Amino acid sequence: MYSTGYHDKGTPKVAGDNDVRNVTLEIDGQTITVPEGTSIMRAAALGDVNIPKLCATDTLKAFGSCRLCLVEIEGRRGFPASCTTLVADGLKVTTESPKLTALRRSVMELYLSDHPADCGSTSASRRCELHEMAGKLGVTESRYSLGGTQHLQSAKDESNPYFTFDQSECIVCSRCVRACDEVQGTFALTIQGRGFSSKVSASQNESFLASECVSCGACVEACPTGALGEKSLIQLGVPNKVTTTTCAYCGVGCSFNAESKDGEVVRMAPNRDGHANHGHACVKGRFAYGYATHGDRITTPMIRKSIDDPWQQVSWDEAIGHAASEFRRIQTKYGRDSIGGITSSRCTNEETFLVQKLVRAAFGNNNVDTCARVCHSPTGYGLKNTIGESAGTQAFDSVMKADVIVVVGANPTEGHPVFASQMKRRLRQGAKLIVIDPREIALVKTPHITADYHLPLRPGTNVALFNSLAHVVVTEGLTKDDYVADRCEVDSYDKWKAFVAEARNSPENTAASTGVKPELVRAVARLYATAGNGAIYYGLGVTEHSQGSTMVMCIANLAMATGNVGREGVGINPLRGQNNVQGSCDMGSFPHEFSGYRHVSDDATRTLFEKDWGVSLLAEPGLRIPNMFEAALDGSFMGMYIQGEDPAQSDPDTQHVTAAFKAMECVVVQDLFLNETAKYAHVFLPGSSFLEKDGTFTNAERRVSRVRKVMEPRAGFADWEVTMLLSNALGYPMHYRHPSEIMDEISRLTPTFGAFSYEKLDRLGSIQWPCTTEAPDGTPTMHVDHFVRGKGKFFVTEFVPTSERATRRYPLLLTTGRILSQYNVGAQTRRTMNTTWAAADVLEIHPHDAETRGIKTGDMVGLTSRSGEIVLPADVTDRVRPGVVYTTFHFPESGANVVTTENSDWATNCPEYKVTAVEIVKVTHPSAWQKRFHEFTEQQLRLLKGREATHA
Ligand code: SF4
Ligand code: SF4
Ligand code: SF4
Numbered sequence: 045m046y047s048t049g050y051h052d053k054g055t056p057k058v059a060g061d062n063d064v065r066n067v068t069l070e071i072d073g074q075t076i077t078v079p080e081g082t083s084i085m086r087a088a089a090l091g092d093v094n095i096p097k098l099c100a101t102d103t104l105k106a107f108g109s110c111r112l113c114l115v116e117i118e119g120r121r122g123f124p125a126s127c128t129t130l131v132a133d134g135l136k137v138t139t140e141s142p143k144l145t146a147l148r149r150s151v152m153e154l155y156l157s158d159h160p161a162d163c164g165s166t167s168a169s170r171r172c173e174l175h176e177m178a179g180k181l182g183v184t185e186s187r188y189s190l191g192g193t194q195h196l197q198s199a200k201d202e203s204n205p206y207f208t209f210d211q212s213e214c215i216v217c218s219r220c221v222r223a224c225d226e227v228q229g230t231f232a233l234t235i236q237g238r239g240f241s242s243k244v245s246a247s248q249n250e251s252f253l254a255s256e257c258v259s260c261g262a263c264v265e266a267c268p269t270g271a272l273g274e275k276s277l278i279q280l281g282v283p284n285k286v287t288t289t290t291c292a293y294c295g296v297g298c299s300f301n302a303e304s305k306d307g308e309v310v311r312m313a314p315n316r317d318g319h320a321n322h323g324h325a326c327v328k329g330r331f332a333y334g335y336a337t338h339g340d341r342i343t344t345p346m347i348r349k350s351i352d353d354p355w356q357q358v359s360w361d362e363a364i365g366h367a368a369s370e371f372r373r374i375q376t377k378y379g380r381d382s383i384g385g386i387t388s389s390r391c392t393n394e395e396t397f398l399v400q401k402l403v404r405a406a407f408g409n410n411n412v413d414t415c416a417r418v419c420h421s422p423t424g425y426g427l428k429n430t431i432g433e434s435a436g437t438q439a440f441d442s443v444m445k446a447d448v449i450v451v452v453g454a455n456p457t458e459g460h461p462v463f464a465s466q467m468k469r470r471l472r473q474g475a476k477l478i479v480i481d482p483r484e485i486a487l488v489k490t491p492h493i494t495a496d497y498h499l500p501l502r503p504g505t506n507v508a509l510f511n512s513l514a515h516v517v518v519t520e521g522l523t524k525d526d527y528v529a530d531r532c533e534v535d536s537y538d539k540w541k542a543f544v545a546e547a548r549n550s551p552e553n554t555a556a557s558t559g560v561k562p563e564l565v566r567a568v569a570r571l572y573a574t575a576g577n578g579a580i581y582y583g584l585g586v587t588e589h590s591q592g593s594t595m596v597m598c599i600a601n602l603a604m605a606t607g608n609v610g611r612e613g614v615g616i617n618p619l620r621g622q623n624n625v626q627g628s629c630d631m632g633s634f635p636h637e638f639s640g641y642r643h644v645s646d647d648a649t650r651t652l653f654e655k656d657w658g659v660s661l662l663a664e665p666g667l668r669i670p671n672m673f674e675a676a677l678d679g680s681f682m683g684m685y686i687q688g689e690d691p692a693q694s695d696p697d698t699q700h701v702t703a704a705f706k707a708m709e710c711v712v713v714q715d716l717f718l719n720e721t722a723k724y725a726h727v728f729l730p731g732s733s734f735l736e737k738d739g740t741f742t743n744a745e746r747r748v749s750r751v752r753k754v755m756e757p758r759a760g761f762a763d764w765e766v767t768m769l770l771s772n773a774l775g776y777p778m779h780y781r782h783p784s785e786i787m788d789e790i791s792r793l794t795p796t797f798g799a800f801s802y803e804k805l806d807r808l809g810s811i812q813w814p815c816t817t818e819a820p821d822g823t824p825t826m827h828v829d830h831f832v833r834g835k836g837k838f839f840v841t842e843f844v845p846t847s848e849r850a851t852r853r854y855p856l857l858l859t860t861g862r863i864l865s866q867y868n869v870g871a872q873t874r875r876t877m878n879t880t881w882a883a884a885d886v887l888e889i890h891p892h893d894a895e896t897r898g899i900k901t902g903d904m905v906g907l908t909s910r911s912g913e914i915v916l917p918a919d920v921t922d923r924v925r926p927g928v929v930y931t932t933f934h935f936p937e938s939g940a941n942v943v944t945t946e947n948s949d950w951a952t953n954c955p956e957y958k959v960t961a962v963e964i965v966k967v968t969h970p971s972a973w974q975k976r977f978h979e980f981t982e983q984q985l986r987l988l989k990g991r992e993a994t995h996a
C-alpha cells in the first residue's frame with residue numbers, strides 16, 4: 045500500500061512551545077516530557093508510541109470523532125480519546141490493553157462495514173489509513189457488513205481536473221472539512237445531513253469545480269482514505285523516490301516532497317516540515333507542474349541568421365559557439381558596452397549569480413539587469429535608504445503575532461495564497477485588517493473575515509494617502525518618540541514630521557486626490573499607530589508606480605515613527621511575486637551592485653571580486669533594461685543574453701520593446717518554451733525547469749531553500765551549465781562541478797551569506813539571510829536592536845501626481861494584477877489544467893462605466909491608451925470602483941502590456957504598470973480572431989458568474 049512515509053503525530057505542536065512550561069508524564073511505562081497543552085496522542089508519538097487514529101492528523105486541531113484513539117489513564121474513569129485529552133504532570137497512560145483492543149476492533153468493524161473492501165489501497169497506488177489501521181488491529185472482516193444499507197454505489201465527483209472525490213470511500217471523518225476551514229480558510233466543504241445520511245458536500249451540494257473550492261489540495265492531503273485522491277497518483281501508481289524541493293512559482297517558496305516514479309513526478313506533496321508553508325500549498329505548486337514535461341518544451345538548441353528565417357536545430361556546441369562569436373563580433377564592431385544580459389527571477393540563486401558574473405567578467409561590462417526591475421526594484425531602493433537592507437524585515441510566521449495587519453497594493457489570496465491562508469488564520473483569531481487598494485480584493489470580505497477598513501484609493505495616489513496617514517499620526521501625537529530617538533536620525537525625523545504635519549497633507553486636503561473619505565483615513569491611522577503590533581504587507585500596487593520608491597519610503601517612515609520594526613508581529617513586508625525575485629536581487633543582478641547590494645564603485649568590494657575572478661571590473665554602473673532598449677534603438681546596443689525571462693511580454697509598452705529587439709543583431713534566449721521574446725531571437729538555448737536541477741531559491745522572507753533535481757534535464761544541461769558553456773566559449777573559464785561550489789563562491793564574496801553552505805542548509809532545512817558568524821543559523825527578524833544602516837533615516841515624501849491621468853479622451857484608469865490559477869506571463873500555467881479556471885485575461889469594469897458604454901459581461905471590448913490598443917472580454921463587477929478598470933497579464937493573446945506606457949519610477953525605472961489612462965468601447969463587429977477568443981473565454985466567464993451568483 046502507498047505510504048507517504050511521514051510520521052504524523054496526530055495533533056499540532058503547541059504554538060510558541062519554547063515559551064511554554066514542560067509537563068512530564070508516563071506513557072506505557074516510558075517517561076515523556078512535552079510542552080503543556082500537548083495532547084496525549086502527540087506526546088505518545090514523540091515517544092514513538094503510535095496510538096491508532098483516524099480523525100486526527102497533526103495539521104488540524106483535534107476533533108475526537110472516530111473513537112479509535114482511546115486510552116486508559118490511571119485513576120480516571122472510562123476511556124478518553126488521546127487526541128483531545130491533554131497531558132498533565134504525573135499522568136500514567138496505557139495505550140494498549142485487551143479492553144482497548146476490543147473497543148478499537150469494534151469501532152473498526154463498523155467503519156469497514158461501509159467501506160469498499162477493494163478500495164484504492166488494494167491497487168497499491170492509494171493510501172488508506174483505514175485499511176492500514178484495520179491491518180494493525182488485525183480486523184479483516186466486519187460483523188456488521190451484511191444486509192445493511194451502504195454508500196458503496198455513491199457517484200464520484202471527477203469535476204476537479206487534479207483530484208477526485210469518491211464518496212464510497214469516505215468515512216465522514218471531517219478531516220477534509222477541517223482542512224478547508226483551518227488550513228486553507230476557504231470554508232468550501234461541509235458535512236451535510238445526519239447519521240447515516242451525513243456526507244461531505246462542496247458548497248451547497250455542488251461539484252468541487254462549481255463550488256468555492258480553490259483547488260489548494262489541503263483536503264486531499266488530509267483525507268485518510270482514498271475518498272479524496274490525486275488523479276495523477278491513480279494514473280501513474282506508487283512513487284519510488286521522494287525529493288524535497290521548493291516551488292518554482294511565487295515568492296512564498298513552499299517546500300514540497302516531489303514524489304516521483306522512474307523520473308516522472310507522480311505527486312507534489314506539501315512538506316509538513318517546510319518552514320514557509322508548514323504543509324500547505326496552492327493550486328499552482330501542488331498541481332500545476334505538468335508544464336515541465338509539456339510537448340511544447342524545446343529541447344534542442346536552435347539558431348537562425350535573421351528573425352525572419354526559420355529556426356535551424358543545431359548541436360549545443362554549434363549554438364554556444366555561434367552565440368559567443370556573435371557577441372565578440374558585436375563588441376569588436378560596436379564596443380565593449382554593446383552587449384548585456386538579463387538574469388531570471390525564476391532561476392536559482394546560483395544560476396543568477398553566474399549570469400551576472402558572465403556579464404561582468406566575460407562581457408567586461410556591468411550591463412546586467414533583472415526582471416525585478418519591473419516589479420520590486422523600488423523596494424530595494426526605498427528600504428536600503430531608510431532602514432539599510434533591501435529586503436522584508438520578518439518571517440511569514442511573524443504574522444501570527446500581529447495585532448493589526450495592513451495590506452496595501454497586494455492581493456495575497458491570489459498572488460501569495462499560502463501566506464494568505466496563514467494571514468487569514470491570524471485574522472480569524474481576532475487581528476484587525478486594513479486593506480488599501482483601488483479594488484475590493486477577496487480579503488476585504490471572505491468567509492469569517494471582514495476587513496475593518498477598506499480604503500479604495502484612486503490608482504496613482506498611494507503617496508498622498510500615506511502622507512495623510514502620517515499627518516494624523518504626527519498631529520495627533522501617536523508617534524513613538526522614544527523608539528525614534530533611540531534608533532533613528534533625529535534630524536531626518538524632525539524634517540519629516542514638519543513636512544507631514546503641513547495642512548496640505550491632512551486627510552481632508554488629500555481626499556480630492558485619493559478619493560478616500562478623511563474620517564476613514566483618520567480611523568486607519570489611529571488603529572495602526574496604536575495597534576500594539578502593526579504589520580504592513582505590500583505588493584506591486586506599491587512599487588509599480590512613478591512614485592514607487594517614494595511610496596516604499598512612506599511605508600518605512602510610518603513604520604519607524606510608530607515603532608513597528610524590529611520584533612515579531614510588526615515590520616515592513618514586501619510580498620515578492622516570483623519564486624526567486626529576492627534571490628536574483630541579492631545575487632548582484634542590478635547593473636550598479638554586486639551580490640549583497642554593494643555598489644560597483646566601492647573599491648574594496650570591487651577588489652575582492654577582481655581577485656577572486658581574476659579580471660578587472662568596471663567601477664561605473666551598466667545599463668538598466670529600459671536603457672538597454674533605448675541604446676538598441678540608438679544603434680549602440682546590439683546583443684543580449686536573456687535567461688528565463690520574456691521581456692517582450694512582461695515589459696511595458698510592447699511596441700517599444702519589440703522595436704528594440706528588432707534593432708539588435710544577436711538576441712540569445714534561454715527558456716523552456718519559444719516565448720514571445722524568442723520571436724526576436726537569433727539563438728535559442730533550451731532551458732531547464734526547477735525539477736531538472738540543483739540550487740537554491742530565496743523567498744519573500746529572505747528564506748533560502750534547496751531546489752533538488754527530480755529528473756534529468758530534458759535538453760541535457762541545467763541552466764547554470766549552459767551559462768558556463770557560454771562563458772567558456774567567450775574565453776572566460778568557469779568550471780563548477782555542482783551548484784554548491786557556486787554557493788561557496790557566493791558565501792566567500794557576500795557578507796550576508798558569510799556562514800552559508802549547502803551542508804548547513806541540508807541540516808537546517810532553510811536559512812533566512814543574513815547568515816553570518818554572529819547569526820550562524822540565519823536571521824528571522826531583522827533590525828532587532830538597531831537598523832542595519834545604523835540609524836533609521838526618514839525621507840520627505842512629496843506627492844507628485846503621475847502624468848498619467850484620466851482625461852476626456854482616456855477617462856478611465858487601467859490597473860493590473862494577478863489571479864490565483866495563473867502565473868505571470870502564463871508560460872507555465874497556461875500549459876496545465878489551470879486553464880480550467882482561467883483561460884484568458886478579462887477586463888473588470890464597474891457597472892456604471894459599463895452601462896454608459898452599453899457593455900455587458902462577456903462582450904468583447906476594445907481598450908485604447910496612448911500606447912496601443914487591445915481587445916478582451918468584459919466582466920462587469922463592482923469589485924472595481926467607478927472610473928477604474930482592471931485586468932491580469934497572463935495571456936499573450938490579450939497583450940495587456942501593449943497599452944501600458946513608458947512611465948516609470950523616478951529612482952529605479954520600475955514601470956508604472958498600475959496606472960494607465962484608457963478608454964473602452966464595445967466591439968460590435970469582432971474579427972474572426974476575436975470571435976475565437978470570445979468563445980475561448982465564455983466558459984470561464986460562465987464559471988465566474990456562476991460562482992458569484994452562488995456566493996452572493
Ligand atoms: S473525504 Fe476523506 S477526509 Fe473527508 S470526510 Fe471523507 S474520508 Fe474524511
Ligand atoms: S481543495 Fe482546498 S479549497 Fe478546495 S475543498 Fe479542498 S481544501 Fe477546500
Ligand atoms: S503559494 Fe506560491 S510557493 Fe506556495 S505552492 Fe503556491 S505558488 Fe508555490
Ligand code: FES
Nearest residue numbers: 108110111113127
Ligand atoms: S483520532 Fe482521536 S477520536 Fe479520532
